[in-house]
Amino acid sequence: MKTEKIVNKTSGKCLNIVANTVESLRINNSTENTVRVYDNGCIGVEGALGHADWAALEAGATAKLAQGIEYPETHEQARNLQIDATKHFFDEKDFVPKMQHLLDRLAQENPKFLFSNKIIIDSTDASYESSDNVKYLYKGNEFDIVLVIKYKGSANIQDEFYGAGSDYFDEDEICHDIKLKCDAFLNALPQVEEDEITIIGDVEPLSYAIQHIVADMYFNNASLFSGKLGSKLFSDKLSVTVNRSPDKQLNIPFFDAEGVVNPDYVNYVIQNGVLKNLLTNKKSAAQYKTALLGSAGANYTGVPVAGMGGFDVATTASSLDELVKGKAIYLSATSGGDMTPAGDISMPAQVAYLYQDGKLVGKLPEFAVSANIFDMLNDGFVGYCEKGFYKFGKQSYFVYKAKLVNKA
Template sequence: MREKCTMRINVSAVSIEENRIDSFRRGNTLINTFRVQEEGILGIHFQQGEISDEEGYARARQNLALNRPYPFTLETGVRSRDMTERVLTNRQLMEYTEEALEYVHSEFPEFTLNGGFAQSILYFGQENDRGLDYSSRDCTTEFRLSFKHKESRELHDGWFSIGQRDFDMQKFRAMADNYLTAFGLSRDFPKEILVQMRYYDLLSLLAGSLNAESICLGTSLLSGRLGEKLFAEHFSLAHDVSDAECWNTPFFDGEGVVQKGDRLLYIENGVVLRGYADKRIARKYGVEHTGSACSACADLPYNGNVNLRIKCSDKTVRELLNGSLSVVPIRYGGGGFNEKGEWVMPVQLGYLCDGERLLGRLPEFTLVSNLFDMFGEDFIGVGCDNPVFHDKSILVRMRLGKSRG
């Protein structure tokens, strides 16, 4: 049996330095992985750049001699998904960048911007002799900018980014207004520290802990605890590559597996249901196969392909705050989780916020929490709207650690 995996990445990017357009670059990358399976052995050939299918499969067949075991049946299915809404020309990328810089310079001349504006077009395809024919395409744009006040001694004070499929300059302006206007206003901490942030950075340890192999080996914080209610009643976590949740992500995994509805729950109403396992891990440990294989370009597929999403509330962020104010970390680093699940994060720039509007800058501070509290008794929810970040916001109660200095 033969199988081919294809990835095409087309990037156009404008680089910004010191409020000026510094450069423009284009990059086109084509990656093909050819697989030949015979008697439970998989031969693989990885090729960056053009190659004929005939030659690619011939080289993969030669690599059967490496004797890499893969005793699994290849998948079937036909499906195509294209999330593209708009593709900008190179001229439009430049013009939007110029317009954005002109706006910030005229409204906020005291700030210097660095970063860039980029458009990425990603295509993923997978096909085999059993009739599998999957393709996934997406096109996204992202402004990612750091900002520095003219009186600051820092290399940069903060940053903001906005990703869109159909670029809207008004949304960029609104975000710039929100972040840069609030920088000049000083605020004190509210009585209760309700942290509002993108939740992806908080999921790293939980994602690792849900690895079925780690759970079986006893090295996960969730080992021996499947079926237990470890988190909040209103906390649910799923692998989700549905149209609503995908962002440059295909609907199939590295072995061509697709979940029903493009979604699979790992934690439901606080209860840990399962860990994630590709075909190899599922067979090795006798656990549920969850379709979580990454496509290794030059090797066997490996476990770890999860696009984790927290279930959103039916309330907006402001409604979840219920009249309270939130703390929004903007520039933070130098911390994270330890092996016990404790989380400490120094924040160099944070804002006070009403859930939508940034109200002013807070003194530097350190946030303290742990894995089971932030998604347990301290978990407030994820808003159904996307203020501040043009992305989903989580609300979590946290504590302030020792101040710097």
């Protein structure tokens, strides 16, 4: 028999912004408590919000073993690891005036735009304990700014978007990044003539691949990649990991929902183009006799599931300048993309800019980006970096070649 106790305390302060003004302050504090019991090849889970009566939770979880949900009982060596990755952004009593100052400046520097939505400070205090004497404790926090940008008088719900997470706050950097976007937005350009071009975007193309590397999909012949584990499917340059290092991630515990900590916090999904591992939890890893990835997730009352917490792409260049010479398109906002059963991806560009010689030149008319997933992540993959035209926070630039279709 094995028992696990998990406590996940989260707290947050969230400002709602309406048309350049702080409209509200929301204070959230939550504690989720979980007990999992493993015995005779089954799992029982019981959870509670707020105060936990641990004896009652354990009794409840033990009773639920009778449901017969099969789950392997694994045992680990005793270990105690505590990491406090909490950062100091500013005195939290200054949160409202400091953010209003930022908003006033954004309004002044970008008078044709309105800024709305959220600025958030979130904190996590998570612990995992098992009857194997494994004890993990993690504390972390992050500053998030997620602004909807509206061009005054536009009939659209939103015209642009700015989002960044960080372990620091820097008003100058945020203002720089947003002005960059707003200035480019105001310079309307004609459609590009090219039907195939270099695209700078986020990791959305990878998200279509990831749904096909879930072990349950893969081993039931329901994945585009079924039968290809260990094969080279993608570009040499493409490496994707689960990396839960506190140095790498913001506000994500170094252990997953099942208390798994990878060596140096890292495990490969794709390594130099080779499909190395699948998305697993302890159940699917045991069921299919495949490697445990260490990225499981779980609701506080639920059975663990395979997840992708701590997803990371290995950089192939130190900066965007190294990756892109000359002309490209920067996809600032896409929405509603999807993939056909044959792996053909289409991503409608909601906001896109011409990028040339290291700068955002101007806004392009509407189009959709189209490519087959195998092409996009193989010969079409140019590279990935985290430094480019934005200055603030964690940023990513996923660069690939694709076709443009349905050009306005």
